[in-house]
Amino acid sequence: MDLLSSEITNQDVIELDKHVFHSWSVQESATPIAIANGQGCTMWDFDGKEYLDFSSQLVNTNIGHQHPKVIEALKNQADTLATIAPATANFTRGMAAKRILERAPASFKKVFFTNAGADANENAIRMARQFTGRDKVLSAYRSYHGNTGSAIAATGDFRRVPNEYSRGHVHFFNPYLYRTEFNSTSEHEECERALAHLKRVIECEGPNSIAAIILETIPGTAGFLLPPEGYLQGVRDIATQHGIQLIFDEVMVGFGRTGKWFAFEHFNVTPDLVTFAKGVNSGYVPVGGVIVSEAICEFFKSEFFMGGLTYSGHPLAMSTIVAAIDAMEEEGIIHYADEIGNSLLGPSLMALYDQRSVIGNIRGKGMFWAVELVEDKSTKEPLSNAKMGLIKQKLTERGLLTFIVNNRIHVTPPLIIKPNEIKHGVAIIDEVLAEFD
Template sequence: MDGFGTESSNQYVVELDKHVFHSWSVQESAAPIAIAGAQGCTLWDFEGKQYLDFSSQLVNTNIGHQHPKVIDAIKAQAETLVTIAPATANLTRGEAAKRILDRAPSHFKKVFFTNAGADANENAIRMARQFTGRDKVLSAYRSYHGNTGSAIAATGDFRRVPNEYSRGHVHFFNPYLYRTEFNAQTEAQECERALQHLKRVIECEGPHAIAAIILETIPGTAGFLLPPEGYLQGVRELATEHGIQLIFDEVMVGFGRTGRWFAFEHFNVIPDLITFAKGVNSGYVPAGGVIVSDAISEYFKSNFFMGGLTYSGHPLAMSAIVATLDAMEEEGIVRYADEIGNKVLGPALIELMEQHQCIGDIRGKGMFWALELVEDRATREPLSNSKIASLKAKMTEKGLLTFIVNNRIHVAPPLIIKPNEIAQGVAIISQALAELG
């Protein structure tokens, strides 16, 4: 019996799900699996079939499922103060903000809490526009920033096109050597030419009209695209030269995913605003936010901020943040993600490339890797949609939950995954690729 007094089964739960309108899908083609429970890196259905979570769901369950310290913290908060208006002083919210700032660069002074990553990006853009008095926002074509007004307009992929209701958005090509837009042969060429392209976009759009450049530090949904050495430093220099606010979207890569608290730490670059969500509390209760620099914080000391949310700093979400960050610190999870991700997961995936000709490229850092699948390595033609669909079905049937985007398998397991679980997941990918032929 489930918590609502009804006999539960896979069939019953899937039947109930027909009442749900699913995101990013043709409704009649939605075919979800039923999940009854989870622990660590493992989920199971109502018949006991187990699945290995090789994607952290949507790259958010960084500390795994059902971490006891976080569950206990949420329960304790529910018994004390389950909700409160954001204008009040909230002990747990203050503790969450302090812990986040303790891990951010020293000149960040405040945290604005949101409900998720999309509205974190939305409000970072709002802050930059109000702070600069400018309107335009530059972002990459290969990007995803969320599904609210400005966030989806800032997004570069095809989902943007029917949703462009926000004004002032301009896109540019970010570096991606494997499918270069700049006829580059090396990382250095790709970096130099991508920066020259961005410089020209800024010049043509009017430097004094641009409020912000928003970039995923390492683009996630677009393909786990590691920026070449020097690129983010070059973007920072262009932004500084023209008084443009630089926003790093760390929604997917923040809080340990790449083996650092923030992904920008790998590149020796500091933005003006940092957005976060997902891993900050492993997605246990929806939460996101903007980490605000001292300069912008000072501006809003005497200028009214035109933004707010009913559930900003919701106590249950804040308790999950506090417990998650404490657990990550106490258990050395970020250091573990760096070591195991780069010494076990990465090499295991690279070895797959020697076994399967359909893998055209592998790239990643920490617990954040992508396999790009092709019909032919020479032409780099992406693997067909029908083959990708078949591959995903095969992996799911074999008990592996993956994050498939276009012709790529995105491998981003919980940061706590054990080496034997990595071996299990990689073996399933290899088996499915072999069966695909």
């Protein structure tokens, strides 16, 4: 029985899946759906049921499923050169780096390729530590940076606690006005107080001991927390003042997700290092990387870089980067995501706020939106895990694939989603939430 066989059923695939150890889950409670194929924003299971992908899986299929140009590039690369050691110059890797640098600020000169976002963050931290000769790394409590050693230690959420094996990590509170840690009543206050808090943490930790500050430009898994005006520029100024390297984690928001090639373009701030991953090639092949500033490149001209991976710049992954970026450019996908995301997707979700008492807050940009659900709008008590589980179940039953974290529905469809698909997906969300009013 092969994958194309019409005899395969959902139950066949789910039975086989029992051999798989699942990530971030209690194994006995893992109840995956079985997906057979996809096209654009639509997916089908083995029994023929249709789903609308309203999450881009884990916020990565930016150009949709099975984009023909990327699939063709992958096949051609497999026919030409399927693998090669990273010390060897390979044409496709050079072209991928060139494509990325052409869209990054002029201050960036090289790209170091990794296998995913976690090891991109690992290596950005490694570069900052070597470059500065310092050890400590500051990051936000509301953050997720990956599950490898330094990446999970830099992460702020509960998954960090049993995994704190890496040294030198310090956390601070980033701004989030809806659930402010600073008793703020406005975005301006939240910005000022968050920056004052960060300055105080740096003073207490010792500025000359800090190698890097790593921030998701717009925190994703933590809740799509749009930084208030002036915050990222304030962090940039603080980092510059103390010779601290500023790392922006763009694994989730890079390459079109917010309507720009990079999310930091919205805020007119340039970091020292940028990490990226799944969005660059829509996750068709595992890949990630670090975009490296000229100053750090100059340093490593005569210094040995203490990092490397067997699959750094793997040609199959590189071919998908080249094809995906070319497709985004040729088809105007970034501009489309900006226009349709801010004129239709965002407003359609915002329109639900007054209609549904269960909605506490809606926020986002481009094709990157979060609907935060509460038991009570006045108290802001998060909707219970039990109710969120029911909501996830009901959305899936109605054919909508969503990315739910804690008390939030993260709405992140492929950037190519059509207006009628947006309306259909939002209508399903509204229909389900109506049951919880």
